[in-house]
Amino acid sequence: MSTAFTCHRRPSKRRRDPPDHALPSSKQPLMALPDPGAASSSASAAALGGDGASSSAAADAASSSPPASARPVHFFVRATDSKTIAMHAAPDDTIGAVLDHLAACGYGRDLRLVYAGRQLASDSTLAALRLPPDSTLHLLARLRSTLHPHAWQLASHIAATASAAETEAATAATSACSLDELVKEFILCAHRANLGRLRSDRGAQAEPLPTADLASEYLDIFLQSSAAVALVRLYLSKSSFFRSYADRAIRCFLATDPSSLPPDVLQVTAPVLLEFCRLLSVAAGKKDLLYQGCRCSLASVLCSQPLLPPSMESPTRLIDQVLPFAYETVEVVLDGLASVSMMVSPVDLEEFSNFFKVLCKQARLWIGNDGPMPKNLYDRESEHGDTWIWRLQTMSMDILKRVDECLKRLEMDLPLSSESIGVMESQTIWATRSHILTVLTQLDSISAIYEDVAHKLQLVLLAHKAPLNALVRCSKRNEHLYWLAKHKNLLCFEARRNLVFMMLPEGKDDFGELHEMLIDRSHLLDESFEYITQAKNSELRGGLFMEFKNEEATGPGVLREWFCLVCQALFSPKQVLFSPCPEDKRRFYLNETSAVDPLHLKYFTFAGRIIGLALMHKVQVGVMLDRTLFLHLAGRSITLEDIAVADPVKYASCKKILEMDAAEIDGLYLTFSRGDHQLGSQKVIDLCPGGQDISVNFQNREQYIDLLIKNTFVDSISDQLDNFTKGFSDILVNPLRRKEFFEFLDPEDLDQLLGGSNNTINVQDWRSHTQYNGYKDKDRQIIWFWKVVERMPIEQQRQLLFFWTSVKYLPADGFSGLSSKLYIYKTSDSTDRLPSSQTCFYRLCLPPYASFRAMETQLQKITQEHVSCSFGTW
Structure with a gap:
């Protein structure tokens, strides 16, 4: 049957008749029986606002009260925040129905009602309890079965405060103002609990404690108390005042507020963030800023923490929970790549990357070490029960298709000759497109799970080598591009060079910090x-x-x-x-x-x-x-071919042994050993245990050569190699x-x-990369200068270049690979003076010599090795 039921919250010293509110009630009333071992003491009830009634009083009331009748039952409930709720219900309503109603109002789950120091059974009807008129029941959280009663009390208080602000705006304004402080206090309590356990574990007499993280247990209590539900409900309030305070309280759990999130609490916030995401995505919408902040923090926490809360440890369970939110970030990335600019904001890109790292990690845990899965295991029509498998694959293929389209568009921006990549394209413009490499990085991770994604990725990269190389060449420092080593054959030297320079330090600009x-x-x-x-x-x-x-x-x-x-x-x-x-x-x-x-x-x-x-x-x-x-x-x-340059004699000998027949090898009388000469002494080194007693024959000759090379080029110099490495x-x-x-x-x-390059220096390239100050290209001194340079042998040209720039061997791309143009400055020095240089700025200071012979003589002097290595000035 359905009966009238209402509740009204008010201060404990004032009473008024509550209005009616419908509530389903029990048809079969049962006698109230105490829950064995579950009763709270009257002292506990008093601490939460109880009236201290004894259990005997309850028994007396039950025996002296008249039988239940059809008239409504009036009673009061004292909540954990010391507020009193006036209740009006039908006699056949059960305690469970009352608790359900209170939970729906935001007072939390797993609550208990206590009267006269005893917990009331949930299936007992109000009539069966025979409560005296206007009795006061005490609403308690589950204190009987938790190790953290203070956490339950505080979490329930947060839920009650948020619920009160929602229903009684006039009287709850002050309480709502402190919501974020209450949440911070709860977080700090979790942190302190962890510190307490840590100190206990370090104590000499400490007993073994449970291994579960206390912060995780505290946050689980936060969820069970319905505090998260109450905060979200308040956030949806029409009042901007209460909405702002709920916003601040929820943001205490976001990684963007490190002042309120100690590291040990931050790493276990994923379940709370996931709950906020579920609630806000439905109630507030995908465009809501608070929801987007919670989603971003969820991705960050899951990605950065190696351990997951127990409730999220199953790979399948976690992927099922996270995949809907990950797909939202994928849609943002897809839209950005499809735009004219092909741009994706750094924030959206980071969130996308974090979610994908989490999904990839969990999917790998799920498949184990079996490598990429064949397509028949994750086809949509397969009988496999885990639908996330094909959903994640479909999502990945959608992204790969969009990246393929972007690379096709980028290819149109390149010069016609793919061999001249980098000469004509704008470094800045290509650097701003490096987010495409970030997306490719995540696709590479997912390709280790899906066979067709790996195959398609390889085809896309192969089809678009030119834009891929341009992106890599112009990419800024990025530690996540190591995966491109698998595709080294697709990369030009300039792209590979940029990747290795990313692994070297950048150095500092401040001279005071240099060694x-x-x-x-x-x-x-x-x-x-x-x-x-x-x-x-x-x-x-x-x-x-x-x-x-x-x-x-x-x-x-x-x-x-x-x-x-x-x-x-x-x-x-x-x-x-x-x-x-x-x-x-x-x-x-x-x-x-x-x-x-x-x-x-x-x-x-x-x-x-x-x-x-x-x-x-x-x-x-x-x-x-x-x-x-x-x-x-x-x-x-x-291998043998690798020693050809270092030791051509040994290389030739080994090759000869491999070409011999059995009789010739036997005639060499070789054993698995070699002679070694060091510090004037000679000794024999075994290539394997007992090597001097093992003869080399036709069958084991290859093994002999392998051991000989290993001993000569690795084992005998292992200490030197280790120190050099x-x-x-x-x-x-x-x-x-x-x-x-x-x-x-x-x-x-x-x-x-x-x-550097050991090729002949191209004087025309040298000249085209040189500018003049005080001279002109057609001046006779400049014409003489280049004529002298052309007549120099290669070593003299290198000495001149070294004198000029402190560069003796040019980069692989010649003068264009230098950090600056070269300059020839006209000086007012006497023509008896030698040229000078400012090597930091690539400046050659050249007096205006009167004749070709005079210039040639002076340039010949500075190309002497002992001069060119010590003549530069700043």
């Missing part, structure tokens, strides 16, 4: 060694500032000169650290006899740092690393990414980055 060095040229290597090896990694990554003693010159030009001079000394055969390859004297491998120097291992660390710093500062030092050293840095194995890794932004650094490169790429 300063003052070097004596006469002790160049020793003093440089001390400055570099004693510096912390962080100091070197900030950049270098150096000057030579008793010289005024400073700046980038001097630093470039120092790099070249140090590498020239460090890789000199006199140092016995590196050996030049017999057929290429600019290429070096590690010398296994380096132990003659007791500091050789520290010098290898120094050498690794110098190579890393040279790459960081984009200085071509004229030194190249042998393929065997490159492969070790890259974490790859070394460590020194190089010290310079990387993330030393653990060393192998990824080399995955983007071929040995030839590193040659160009480190050694």
Whole structure:
């Protein structure tokens, strides 16, 4: 039956007759029986606003009251916020019906009604209880079964305060003002509880405690108390006053307000944020700013936290919950890419990326290590019960299709010749389109789950190599582009170069923060060694500032000169650290006899740092690393073909063994060992345990050669390699990414980055990149100058270029790869003076010589190596 029922909230000392309100009631009244072990004490009831009635009073009331009749029952409910609610119900209404009504009004779930110190059974009718007229019942949260009674009390108070503000605007204004403070207090309580547990765990006498995170338990109580529902209901209020306070209270849980969210609480807010998203998306709409803030924070929290609350640990459950909100961000990205500008805001892009990272991670957990799933497992028509599988796949294919369209449009902006990418396109414009790479990054992640997405992504990248290269070349620093190493064959050298430079530090602009060095040229290597090896990694990554003693010159030009001079000394055969390859004297491998120097291992660390710093500062030092050293840095194995340049004799011998027949090999009397000469002594090294007793034959010859190469180029110099590798890794932004650094490169790429171009200098290219100050292109001195340069041999041209710019070996792209144009300045100096230079600014200061012969003589003087290496000024 349905009866009249109303409730009205008011201060506890005033009473008035409440109006009627319909409520379904029970037809079969039952006697009220106490819940065993569940009763709250009268002291607890009094603490929450009870009247302290005893249990015996309740029994007396039940025995003396007349039988229930049809007349309405009047009673009062004392809420947790010390407010009293006047109730008017039918006799056959149950306690459960009363609690349901109170929950619908925002007072929370899992509530209990207590009278005279005893909890009232939910299936008891009001008639069966025979309450005295105008009795006061106490509304309590579940205190009997929780370890956190204070959390329940505070969460219920938040819910009650929000509900009161919704229904009694005139009297609840003051309470609503404190809603955000109440929420912050709740969050702080959760944080303090965690700190308390941490201190207990650290105590010597502490007993083992449950492993569940207390902050997570507190936030679960927040949800169970219906505080979130009450706050959202208040947010939907027509009153802008109450709406603003609800907004502030809800935003306490957003990651944008770190002052109210300690890190330990922030990492477990996902269930609360998810609840707010569910409620707001329906009630407030997708365009609501608070809803969008909650959704963005949900994506951020789920993405950044390695552990998930217990309620969200199942991959399928989490994806089902998150996918609808992720799809909203996908729609935003799709709309942005379809626009004329193809732009997506950074905020929308970050939210999209965060959601996709979460979905990919959970989907991988679901499929395990099985790799990409065949299409028949996630086809829409398949019998698989997890619908998120094909929904996520469909979403990914939609994005990939839109990216394909964008790349087609971008291809129209490129020059006709794809080989000239970068010469004509605007660096700034292409850099603003780098968000397309971010979208591609997420598609690459999802391609590890779906077979057809992986195949389609490969086809799209292959079909649009030109715009892909332009995007990568112009992209700013982005640590998430490592996946492109899988598609290295699609990238040009300039694109790969940009990717590896992203893994090197940018350096600092403030000279005061640079690692300063003052070097004596006469002790160049020793003093440089001390400055570099004693510096912390962080100091070197900030950049270098150096000057030579008793010289005024400073700046980038001097630093470039120092790099070249140090590498020239460090890789000199006199140092016995590196050996030049017999057929290429600019290429070096590690010398296994380096132990003659007791500091050789520290010098290898120094050498690794110098190579890393040279790459960081984009200085071509004229030194190249042998393929065997490159492969070790890259974490790859070394084969016979890889030693051809470093040791052509051993290479030829091994090739000959592979070509011999069985009898010829037996006649060599080889064993699995090799001779080693160090420090004037000779010893035999086994290539495997007992190698001197194992003969090399036709069947095991390949194994012998593999072990010989490994022992010679890895095992025998393992300490040197480890120290060189460590020194190089010290310079990387993330030393653990060393192998990824080399995955983007071929040995030839590193040659160009480190050694520069070894080709003949193109004088016409040199001239086209030179400008004049005081001279004109047709002046006779300029005509003479270039004629002298054309007549110089290549080494003299390099010395002139080094004198002018501190650059001896040009970048792979020639003079266009330099950071600036070159300049020739006309000076008023006497024609008896030699030219001078300002290497930092690429300036050659040239007196107006009177004849071609005079200019040639003076230029010949400055191209002497001992002059060009020490004549520059700032």
